[in-house]
Amino acid sequence: xxxxxxxxxxxxxxxxxxxxxxxxxxxxxxxxxxxxxxxxxxxxxxxxxxxxxxxxxxxxxxxxxxxxxxxxxxxxxxxxxxxxxxxxxxxxxxxxxxxxxxxxxxxxxxxxxxxxxxxxxxxxxxxxxxxxxxxxxxxxxxxxxxxxxxxxxxxxxxxxxxxxxxxxxxxxxxxxxxxxxxxxxxxxxxxxxxxxxxxxxxxxxxxxxxxxxxxxxxxxxxxxxxxxxxxxxxxxxxxxxxxxxxxxxxxxxxxxxxxxxxxxxxxxxxxxxxxxxxxxxxxxxxxxxxxxxxxxxxxxxxxxxxxxxxxxxxxxxxxxxxxxxxxxxxxxxxxxxxxxxxxxxxxxxxxxxxxxxxxxxxxxxxx
Numbered sequence: 001x002x003x004x005x006x007x008x009x010x011x012x013x014x015x016x017x018x019x020x021x022x023x024x025x026x027x028x029x030x031x032x033x034x035x036x037x038x039x040x041x042x043x044x045x046x047x048x049x050x051x052x053x054x055x056x057x058x059x060x061x062x063x064x065x066x067x068x069x070x071x072x073x074x075x076x077x078x079x080x081x082x083x084x085x086x087x088x089x090x091x092x093x094x095x096x097x098x099x100x101x102x103x104x105x106x107x108x109x110x111x112x113x114x115x116x117x118x119x120x121x122x123x124x125x126x127x128x129x130x131x132x133x134x135x136x137x138x139x140x141x142x143x144x145x146x147x148x149x150x151x152x153x154x155x156x157x158x159x160x161x162x163x164x165x166x167x168x169x170x171x172x173x174x175x176x177x178x179x180x181x182x183x184x185x186x187x188x189x190x191x192x193x194x195x196x197x198x199x200x201x202x203x204x205x206x207x208x209x210x211x212x213x214x215x216x217x218x219x220x221x222x223x224x225x226x227x228x229x230x231x232x233x234x235x236x237x238x239x240x241x242x243x244x245x246x247x248x249x250x251x252x253x254x255x256x257x258x259x260x261x262x263x264x265x266x267x268x269x270x271x272x273x274x275x276x277x278x279x280x281x282x283x284x285x286x287x288x289x290x291x292x293x294x295x296x297x298x299x300x301x302x303x304x305x306x307x308x309x310x311x312x313x314x315x316x317x318x319x320x321x322x323x324x325x326x327x328x329x330x331x332x333x334x335x336x337x338x339x340x341x342x343x344x345x346x347x348x349x350x351x352x353x354x355x356x357x358x359x360x361x362x363x364x365x366x367x
Contacts (some may be wrong), residue, residue, distance in 0.1 A: 020343045022355055023170045027052065027282050029137030031254050032146055034279045034293040037162070041066050046090060048081030051136050053285025056123060057081040058132060061088035067101040068134045074105060074118055112200040129153045131161070131279075131293060149259065151277035152297035159307045161315065163278065165295030167326050169333035171254075171280040171290045177329050178256055178278065179249050179354050181212045186328060190320050193217040201247070203353040206361050209250035210350040226237035251354060253361040255279045273299045275331050288333060364366035 027033070035049045046059035048071050055071035057080045059131055065088075071079050073092040082093035089106060091098045098107035102123035107113060124135040124142035130151050135142035152158040159335035167174065177183070184194040199211040246261045256279075278294040298320055300307045337340060346352060 003307055005305060005337050015344050018342050019360055021170050022359055023288075023336055023342050024365045025172065025359050026287055027171060027254055027280075028363050029139050030135075030145075031130075031137070032133040032142070033127070033254070033281045033345050034131045034291075035068075035134050035281055037164070037293075038066075038127050038130045040134055044085045046081045046083055046085055048079055050283045051134060052282045052287055053079075053303060054136070054260065055079065056134060057083075057090070058125065059085050059090050061085065061101070063088065065101075066125050066127055066132050068123040069099060069101075069103050070121040070123075072120060073097055074120050080120070086118055092097050121213055129295075151295045152275040153277075153295050155297070157271075157300050158275065158297040159311065160297040160320075161311075163276075163292065163296055163318075163322065164288065165322070165326060166283070166291050168289050169328060169329040170288050172355075173329040173332050174278070174280045174290060174292060175251055175256060175354060175358060176351060177325050178258060179208070179251065180348060180351050181210075181214075181247065181249070182348060183328075184214075186324055187321055190317065190324075201350040201353055203357055206253045206357065207251060208350070208354045208357045210353075212247045212249075214247070229249055239280060241296070251357060253357060270298055275299075288337075 029052075033051060035051060035056065036047065041047055041058050041060045043060045043064060044062070046057050049056045049058060057069050057071040058066055059068050059069075062085075067088075067090075068196045069080060069090065071081050073080055073083075073094065075092065075097050076094055078092065078094050080092055080099070084093065086098065089098045089100050096107075097105055099119055100106050101122065102119070104119040105116050108116060124139050125301055126133050126146055128147055130153070131150065133146070135145070151160075153160050163238045181196040182194055184191065187194070193216065195215050195217050197213045197215065199213055201208070201210045203209070247258065249258045250256065255277065258274070258276040258278075260274040261270055262274050275297040276294060278292060280290045280292055282288045283291055298307060298314060332344075346355065
């Protein structure tokens with residue numbers, strides 16, 4: 001890699017305005033990636049999942065811990081996710097070959113234990129809050145990089161909902177979409193006309209962040225938007241003048257976080273009214289599809305029970321926003337595939353910062 005941190009020149013698409021093709025950069029495996037919700041992995045059951053084209057079986061042993069193995073029996077390559085959980089072991093559905101949590105084959109019923117074949121690959125796996133994560137890279141790095149918690153999920157003064165959908169696009173489109181609040185025009189039917197004002201941007205070796213304030217130029221916001229932001233505003237004639245919205249979006253590779261504050265003289269230690277955490281797990285080998293996992297947490301207003309009464313409006317509003325975002329990034333992906341290269345003509349400096357971080361932290365393809 002050149003000394004200035006830019007990606008190697010051979011990633012440059014022919015005649016493209018970009019110095020590199022970001023959509024060919026793969027997610028780096030030396031990080032934890034969400035792969036399932038905890039309640040999807042029942043005790044004594046196995047389920048199949050994917051990470052970047054690799055089939056992975058998750059199963060929960062008798063002690064309640066979740067394990068992750070390659071989802072192919074070493075014998076006939078059939079999915080181990082079809083199998084049976086036996087204590088802390090997983091037995092293949094076909095011939096009953098048994099594997100322990102390390103992937104070692106520990107029993108072939110018709111041969112005995114003195115002539116055991118090779119096993120299958122095992123992945124570090126852990127449950128953090130309501131999510132199951134795997135670490136597909138160097139296992140020796142896994143423990144030190146495991147997050148203790150995610151967003152505001154554990155805080156009782158927030159109400160949290162899950163965000164969960166498969167999206168047919170490269171994971172970098174997801175990072176760019178959230179980071180760039182200049183696309184609020186697209187959400188005009190749900191939010192009215194909103195203008196984003198960039199307050200500043202910063203970035204480092206493996207992170208980038210941008211901050212915004214907003215002004216409404218036309219139309220009205222929805223009730224869902226009001227629940228998230230306006231319930232935390234003071235009432236009275238001076239409320240609008242005294243209080244402003246402040247949004248910070250940060251990529252800490254490979255996940256993202258969005259926080260919104262309302263208030264005058266906002267301090268770094270103030271609680272946000274909205275805290276969103278998102279993780280993007282590539283599904284196929286080319287990493288042109290992803291499953292987005294996340295938590296959306298809204299600060300509970302002072303009146304007890306109010307947030308629960310209006311929560312359906314929050315769900316309606318956020319689902320509408322995410323549906324529009326999903327549609328647009330999938331259109332971007334289709335354009336990329338039709339053109340055969342990354343032809344995006346990016347002009348926003350904060351997005352240029354983010355693209356550099358994603359290229360630097362990811363894995364370049366092998367030509």
